[in-house]
Amino acid sequence: NAGVTQTPKFRVLKTGQSMTLLCAQDMNHEYMYWYRQDPGMGLRLIHYSVGEGTTAKGEVPDGYNVSRLKKQNFLLGLESAAPSQTSVYFCASSSPYSNQPQHFGDGTRLSIL
């Protein structure tokens, strides 16, 4: 019963490098979300998707791109990493009905040097 799985769990990058964070869910959820969590800032929505092939911007989308080629996967990309993107990244999924809970992965801890 995996739920939402995020890979990798930890990563250290140098400024300017690129990488992709992978989120996979096995609950057949339509909706998926990417957040970042920073000390004193809470969870902030980066991008989200309401279905395969669709994505939309959240509160803090700059510097990130996403893709939802398969229903079960939601990828978050950093094209040119910056120290300001050092954070803990969480992926979540939910069913499309109103007021449904979001199910979260355990996060990816990313440090940009």
Next chain:
Amino acid sequence: TQLLEQSPQFLSIQEGENLTVYCNSSSVFSSLQWYRQEPGEGPVLLVTVVTGGEVKKLKRLTFQFGDARKDSSLHITAAQPGDTGLYLCAGASGNNRLAFGKGNQVVVIP
């Protein structure tokens, strides 16, 4: 602009004491959700409140939604060390998007 303000940000109490934390919104949401997050893990849903004035209980946790559906409180009776964690409130809007508060960090000392 932070839509959801949680207070207090940090609370430390002795085992067996009661505590209340608050979540206040500048907007009306379709629902408010409370999550608990432990170190190294993602948030886990505790409860969803939808109707103004609604009260929900989860063992020793009591959640209340204000009549105007803009504020909520979480009361813990006889706190246990296992209640230690970061309590997050979140307001739901279109496409099930959530706007989170910064959280209430609760520490229960044995």
